[in-house]
Structure formats: structure tokens, C-alpha cells
Amino acid sequence: MEPGHAWHDMGGEAAGAVDLSTHDYALWEKRVDALMVLLSGKGHFTVDGLRRAIEDLGPEAFETMTYYERWIASVSRNMVEAGAWSTAELAAKMEEVARRGGTYGGANRV
Amino acid sequence: MPHDHDHSHDGAVPHDHTGMSPSGHPYRPDQDTALSYWQVMEIAVRELAVERGLITPAEIAAQIETMDARSPANGAAVVARAWTDPAFKARLLADASEASREMGFDIGPLRLIAVENTDEVHNVIVCTLCSCYPRNLLGLPPDWYKSRAYRSRTVKEPRRVLAEFGLTLPESTTVRVHDSTADMRYIVLPARPEGTEGMTAEALAELVTRDSMIGTGLPRSPGA
Numbered sequence: 001m002e003p004g005h006a007w008h009d010m011g012g013e014a015a016g017a018v019d020l021s022t023h024d025y026a027l028w029e030k031r032v033d034a035l036m037v038l039l040s041g042k043g044h045f046t047v048d049g050l051r052r053a054i055e056d057l058g059p060e061a062f063e064t065m066t067y068y069e070r071w072i073a074s075v076s077r078n079m080v081e082a083g084a085w086s087t088a089e090l091a092a093k094m095e096e097v098a099r100r101g102g103t104y105g106g107a108n109r110v
Numbered sequence: 111m112p113h114d115h116d117h118s119h120d121g122a123v124p125h126d127h128t129g130m131s132p133s134g135h136p137y138r139p140d141q142d143t144a145l146s147y148w149q150v151m152e153i154a155v156r157e158l159a160v161e162r163g164l165i166t167p168a169e170i171a172a173q174i175e176t177m178d179a180r181s182p183a184n185g186a187a188v189v190a191r192a193w194t195d196p197a198f199k200a201r202l203l204a205d206a207s208e209a210s211r212e213m214g215f216d217i218g219p220l221r222l223i224a225v226e227n228t229d230e231v232h233n234v235i236v237c238t239l240c241s242c243y244p245r246n247l248l249g250l251p252p253d254w255y256k257s258r259a260y261r262s263r264t265v266k267e268p269r270r271v272l273a274e275f276g277l278t279l280p281e282s283t284t285v286r287v288h289d290s291t292a293d294m295r296y297i298v299l300p301a302r303p304e305g306t307e308g309m310t311a312e313a314l315a316e317l318v319t320r321d322s323m324i325g326t327g328l329p330r331s332p333g334a
Contacts, residue, residue: 011238011289015262018274022252028149033250034173035156038165047292051240067241067256069148076155085158093154104149109157 007059028104029068036075045078053077177250184215185247185297186318189329190311192224193302206297210247217246221294227301227325231284234272234325235296236264242290244297248320255324265289275326298325305332 025033040046053074054061061070080087100107159165188210192199202209206224207217222244225233237243238261243251254260264271268285272278279285288296300322306314309332321327 008239010258010262011236011265013258013262013266015259018254018259018263018271019257020254020275022254025250028152030174030177031156031170032152033177034170035152035159035165037173037177038169039159042164044164051292054240062258065148067253069146072148072152072155076151079155079159084162084164090154090158093158094150097150097153097157098145100145102145104145104153107145107150107153 006055007062008055025068026104032068032072032075036071039075039079044082044084045075049078049081050074180246180249182248182318182320182323183315184249185244185320185323186315187311188213188215188247188297189299189318189323190315192299193306193314194311199299202299215246220292222247223288223294223296224299225286225288225296226299229301230282231286232279232325233286233288233296233298234264234268235288235290235298236261237290238262238265239289239291242292242295244295244323247297248323252320272326275321277327298323300329303329303331 036050040050050071051074054070057065057070057073061073065073076090079085080090097107156170160167188202191213192202198209198212201212202224203226206222207220209224210217210222225235227233235244237255241251241256241261243255245251260271265287268287269279272285290296300318302314303317306317317330317332319327319329322329
């Protein structure tokens with residue numbers, strides 16, 4: 001990487017052909033989007049905060065995580081930084097959710 | 111089974127749509143596989159936010175509904191109005207946020223800029239830094255708009271990228287690439303196709319594709 005040229009600043013880099021295939025968004029992805037819009041809209045964090053935490057994930061995350069996986073990682077981090085809840089509380093909640101097991105639909109309470 | 115888009119949906123032959131979304135496309139692979147770490151995080155963040163009274167489930171449902179209701183048809187209505195109403199077109203090119211609001215579309219606080227295609231100039235939009243997109247007028251962006259290939263190459267070799275979309279422009283056409291930011295987004299006002307004289311704004315809107323408003327395509331021709 002050139003000095004002063006962050007990984008997410010991709011303009012002008014060499015890359016392969018554009019993959020034109022598209023997908024419908026899954027419900028959980030739409031919910032991530034809605035969480036971002038609502039929680040930032042209520043002032044818990046900003047769009048710049050969303051981007052900053054995504055950029056902090058590093059270049060590898062861009063290849064290994066999907067778009068909304070990066071978003072929820074960033075929303076989650078921003079909410080902890082905003083003091084909405086602690087990392088320990090988040091971890092406990094995630095453990096509780098994971099114990100519900102099965103599929104995404106099955107792990108939802110509502 | 112792979113979904114065949116050429117088949118008739120009103121024919122008498124029953125066929126299997128199992129595993130297909132309501133729009134007839136395959137679900138993303140993560141829709142019906144085992145619960146993933148990131149899905150767990152989404153549920154956890156949502157439940158914590160609801161439990162602490164920061165948001166309500168109704169707000170989330172309403173936001174998703176709003177998002178689902180946005181589609182390129184919104185942008186197409188704006189474009190068709192600009193094609194048929196010179197005064198509106200002037201307002202759109204002067205301040206696209208305000209002109210879109212005038213048509214009842216919520217643009218939020220961001221600044222929207224419409225760039226006009228002419229015989230001499232073709233515009234294309236990209237966000238090299240992330241994935242900023244005129245989502246209020248076009249809905250959520252297609253996957254390729256967010257891809258490394260599109261973000262990296264569009265500012266460097268736009269003609270090659272456009273050719274991959276099947277759009278080959280004459281060498282004499284100037285190609286202008288507009289790089290969006292979180293606060294400033296672009297939408298392309300495509301050139302009105304030939305042979306559309308006398309058509310209503312409603313009929314013209316049918317010709318305006320999503321890609322023609324990104325700049326990776328052109329509007330349809332009438333009758334095509």
C-alpha cells in the first residue's frame with residue numbers, strides 16, 4: 001500500500017471484471033440497514049462513524065465479510081462507543097441469542 | 111433448480127419455485143443456512159436497542175417498509191418530468207434535492223446533484239471510498255456498485271467498465287465520472303431517447319432504467 005493511501009480509497013486501483021450478478025437482500029440485511037438509519041437518525045452515531053469503524057476493520061474484512069456483515073460490526077462498535085451498552089452486555093446478549101440456535105428465523109423472538 | 115426468467119408465469123405448467131424469493135430470484139445463501147455470527151450480532155444489537163427503549167420494533171418494520179418502497183421508479187418519475195417540463199428540468203439541474211422534494215420524494219439532509227447527458231457528454235456515478243448512492247430515488251444499490259472492481263476501475267478506465275455493461279460510447283463522447291461522498295450524491299439525467307415525441311411523462315418513465323440513472327446504461331427505446 002502506498003503511504004497516505006488508505007485501503008478503502010480504491011479509486012484507480014487495478015481490479016478484475018465487474019461481477020454483474022445481483023441478489024435480493026435478506027431480511028437480516030434489511031434490518032441492519034434499518035438499525036443504521038434509525039440509530040444514527042436518533043443521534044447515537046453518525047454516517048462518518050459508520051464508515052470509520054468499517055475502515056478500521058481493514059482490507060481483509062472487505063474480502064472475507066459481506067457488505068452488511070461489515071455494517072453490523074460497525075453499528076455494534078459505534079453503539080458500544082456511544083455508551084448505549086458495554087461490550088460485556090453485548091457478549092452476554094449474543095451468547096443468549098446463539099443458544100437459541102438453528103436458523104436466523106428460529107433465533108428471532110419477534 | 112435454476113430459475114428461468116423466460117418462462118411464462120401464467121402458463122398452465124406448474125413448476126417449482128421452492129427456495130425462490132417473492133420476486134423470483136434465489137435467496138442469498140445466508141438466508142436459509144445455519145445462524146451466522148453476524149446474524150447473531152444483528153439480533154443482539156436490535157434486542158438491546160429495543161430493550162433500552164432506543165427504538166421500537168414498529169420503527170424497524172416501518173423503516174424496512176420505507177426502504178422496500180423505494181425503487182428506480184422514483185428516479186424514473188423525476189427524469190420523465192425533466193424530459194417533459196423544461197422549467198422543472200432547470201430546477202432539477204440547479205438543485206436536485208429540492209426538485210425531488212417538490213415531487214414528494216424524501217431526500218433527507220444530503221445534497222443531490224443531477225448531471226445531464228447530452229450528445230457530447232456521458233456521465234457515470236461511482237463511490238470510490240464506500241458505496242454512497244442516491245438510494246432515496248433509486249432504492250438500495252446493486253451489488254456491483256459496491257464491488258471493488260466497480261469502485262476501483264470506474265475512475266480510471268470508465269469506457270472499459272461501461273463496455274462490460276454492454277455500453278460502448280463513441281470516442282467523440284466525453285465521459286465524466288462523478289465520485290460521490292456521504293453528503294453529496296449524484297444522479298444521471300439521461301438523454302431523452304429519439305422517437306419519443308408526444309409521449310406522456312408516465313409512458314416515458316417506463317423507458318428510464320436504473321442503470322441509465324447511474325450512467326452504466328441508456329434508457330430503453332420506445333417499443334423495444
